[in-house]
Amino acid sequence: MRAARRPSVALVVAALAAVALFALPLLGLLQRARWSTLIDDLTSRTALDALRLSLATSLAAAVLALGLGTPLAWVLARTEVPARPLLRALVLLPMVVPPVVGGTALLAALGPESPVGGWLDDAFGVQLPGTPAAAVLAATFVATPFYVLTVEGALRSVDPRHEQVAASLGARRRTVFRRVTLPMIAPSLVSGAVLAWARALGEFGATVTFAGNVEGRTRTLPLAVSLRLQEDPGAGIALSLVLLAVSVVVLAALRDRWLRTP
Amino acid sequence: MAADPVTLQVDLRVRRGALDLAVALTVDGGTVTAVLGPNGAGKSTLLAAVTGHLAIDAGRIALGGVVLDAPPDTFVPPEGRGIGLVPQDHLLFPHLTALENVAFAPRARGVPAREARARAAALLEQVGVAALADQRPGALSGGQAQRVALARALAADPAALLLDEPLAALDARTRVDVRRDLRRHLAAFPGPTLLVTHDPVDALTLADRLVVLEAGRVTQEGTLAEVTSRPRSRHVAELVGTNLVHGTASGSAIRTDDGLEVIVAEPLQGPVLATIPPAAVALHRQPPEGSPRNRWLGTVADVDRLGDRVRVRLAPPVGLVAEITPAAAAELDLRVGDEVWASVKATEIAAYPR
Numbered sequence: 001m002r003a004a005r006r007p008s009v010a011l012v013v014a015a016l017a018a019v020a021l022f023a024l025p026l027l028g029l030l031q032r033a034r035w036s037t038l039i040d041d042l043t044s045r046t047a048l049d050a051l052r053l054s055l056a057t058s059l060a061a062a063v064l065a066l067g068l069g070t071p072l073a074w075v076l077a078r079t080e081v082p083a084r085p086l087l088r089a090l091v092l093l094p095m096v097v098p099p100v101v102g103g104t105a106l107l108a109a110l111g112p113e114s115p116v117g118g119w120l121d122d123a124f125g126v127q128l129p130g131t132p133a134a135a136v137l138a139a140t141f142v143a144t145p146f147y148v149l150t151v152e153g154a155l156r157s158v159d160p161r162h163e164q165v166a167a168s169l170g171a172r173r174r175t176v177f178r179r180v181t182l183p184m185i186a187p188s189l190v191s192g193a194v195l196a197w198a199r200a201l202g203e204f205g206a207t208v209t210f211a212g213n214v215e216g217r218t219r220t221l222p223l224a225v226s227l228r229l230q231e232d233p234g235a236g237i238a239l240s241l242v243l244l245a246v247s248v249v250v251l252a253a254l255r256d257r258w259l260r261t262p
Numbered sequence: 263m264a265a266d267p268v269t270l271q272v273d274l275r276v277r278r279g280a281l282d283l284a285v286a287l288t289v290d291g292g293t294v295t296a297v298l299g300p301n302g303a304g305k306s307t308l309l310a311a312v313t314g315h316l317a318i319d320a321g322r323i324a325l326g327g328v329v330l331d332a333p334p335d336t337f338v339p340p341e342g343r344g345i346g347l348v349p350q351d352h353l354l355f356p357h358l359t360a361l362e363n364v365a366f367a368p369r370a371r372g373v374p375a376r377e378a379r380a381r382a383a384a385l386l387e388q389v390g391v392a393a394l395a396d397q398r399p400g401a402l403s404g405g406q407a408q409r410v411a412l413a414r415a416l417a418a419d420p421a422a423l424l425l426d427e428p429l430a431a432l433d434a435r436t437r438v439d440v441r442r443d444l445r446r447h448l449a450a451f452p453g454p455t456l457l458v459t460h461d462p463v464d465a466l467t468l469a470d471r472l473v474v475l476e477a478g479r480v481t482q483e484g485t486l487a488e489v490t491s492r493p494r495s496r497h498v499a500e501l502v503g504t505n506l507v508h509g510t511a512s513g514s515a516i517r518t519d520d521g522l523e524v525i526v527a528e529p530l531q532g533p534v535l536a537t538i539p540p541a542a543v544a545l546h547r548q549p550p551e552g553s554p555r556n557r558w559l560g561t562v563a564d565v566d567r568l569g570d571r572v573r574v575r576l577a578p579p580v581g582l583v584a585e586i587t588p589a590a591a592a593e594l595d596l597r598v599g600d601e602v603w604a605s606v607k608a609t610e611i612a613a614y615p616r
Binding site: 162183 | 313343344353358367370415
């Protein structure tokens with residue numbers, strides 16, 4: 001084996017600067033944390049409400065991403081739909097559009113002023129904005145692309161001949177999917193869902209724009225953090241630590257997928 | 263099914279890109295037909311059409327009187343065809359154990375789990391890998407995986423078997439073993455078997471009939487003896503125009519069924535098949551001297567010009583085909599009925615257990 005090339009000083013400095021960019025905020029958060037009142041800050045009623053709401057909406061969003069995203073990933077990976085590049089661009093849009101724009105778009109499409117929103121109101125007396133359902137919808141909007149991308153990639157990596165053999169063994173399409181395709185892409189389904197869930201958990205812009213900031217109904221953890229920081233920075237930082245801890249756990253859970261050198 | 267062997271009838275036309283495939287062939291129950299041809303000849307397309315993963319453009323595919331594909335009216339999907347497939351690189355399901363792989367077909371048909379597993383265990387036993395039942399495919403060697411793949415195909419109780427280059431992914435040593443076992447299992451299989459290969463040795467050792475496919479067309483077909491002794495084109499001659507000898511080995515000597523003694527380099531025991539490339543057969547007017555350990559006196563039955571070579575067939579019991587240059591043929595001046603000495607080096611002869 002050849003010795004690794006020694007990097008130049010300039011390169012090391014630049015790399016260290018990047019490391020600092022990631023590490024310093026983390027250290028700052030830990031350093032500013034008010035550890036003595038941490039338990040109280042986290043168990044206050046508003047904090048617990050936000051935490052409960054965040055867990056519920058993000059889990060619901062992850063489940064929706066799974067339910068809606070799996071068929072879509074299948075269509076993108078396995079069928080010859082005419083406008084596939086366009087379709088994929090559409091799926092990726094929520095990843096690149098600023099969430100606040102996404103929220104505005106949702107509001108324009110489903111808010112009380114819109115035809116669909118008006119119809120929902122007239123027919124069922126439902127007004128989405130301000131409800132937990134709206135928070136779920138906003139989170140699903142931003143999170144699903146992560147799931148679709150992950151699963152589409154996994155489906156493409158499955159050798160279709162495995163499915164052909166399964167069919168020649170007498171398995172119908174549903175059986176082939178359930179007993180061959182699904183188990184073979186299962187690790188990606190899990191990591192895609194975890195990724196979507198993490199994204200949903202952190203969602204701020206689309207939620208605050210579309211669902212609003214109603215305590216106990218749409219005020220998820222990120223919204224609570226933002227609000228608390230203005231009144232009581234210590235409590236805001238405590239809530240931030242919760243989100244940070246969750247992210248670390250997610251990263252640890254997906255380490256085989258992302259932390260491994262390719 | 264065993265009582266009434268079914269026949270596979272294929273008469274199809276498929277156009278895909280540059281390939282224009284037009285093949286008609288019939289495989290009787292209990293027999294093996296090898297489709298032999300170079301890469302790109304249309305073998306995979308033929309296979310996909312028969313398994314139902316590709317719809318044919320015109321023609322008819324039928325198995326035991328049941329029409330599987332006859333555009334535009336009939337198309338039976340792969341899962342309804344009852345055609346077992348043994349693919350080249352085994353394609354076992356990586357998330358299932360060997361036993362679960364074999365139990366897949368019965369399970370898919372709704373056989374209760376316990377019964378399916380018992381049947382799978384029996385099949386693994388039959389192909390000689392019962393001890394590996396709980397292993398995942400990743401832990402199996404190529405030869406073991408290919409045996410499991412055969413058991414998996416048989417577990418579906420297929421009416422016909424399709425083998426797609428079943429030995430191509432194996433190393434030379436494993437190939438001999440798996441080939442011998444495969445031969446035994448195919449002999450016991452009551453339905454028609456279609457074997458697709460680019461390896462003449464596989465075709466010669468496993469099949470009863472040969473179909474030579476070139477550029478989407480059948481260029482020759484017939485029994486092994488017909489095709490090997492009378493290749494109709496230079497290409498077929500190169501591909502399969504080899505001498506095939508049936509005999510019984512005892513050490514390095516093989517006694518052929520025609521009563522000839524053939525000396526080979528690698529000792530073997532029991533029933534064997536040996537191939538002798540026609541180009542390795544030298545002809546002499548005088549008894550040859552020197553190194554060749556095999557020499558027989560025969561009678562010229564046929565002299566045939568094929569491209570830039572001359573094929574000389576000797577009458578039984580020698581029954582070999584020699585391929586010599588036109589210059590050598592002119593010098594020997596062979597006529598039908600002439601006596602001639604044939605010699606072959608032991609190292610030129612490839613012998614395989616039957």
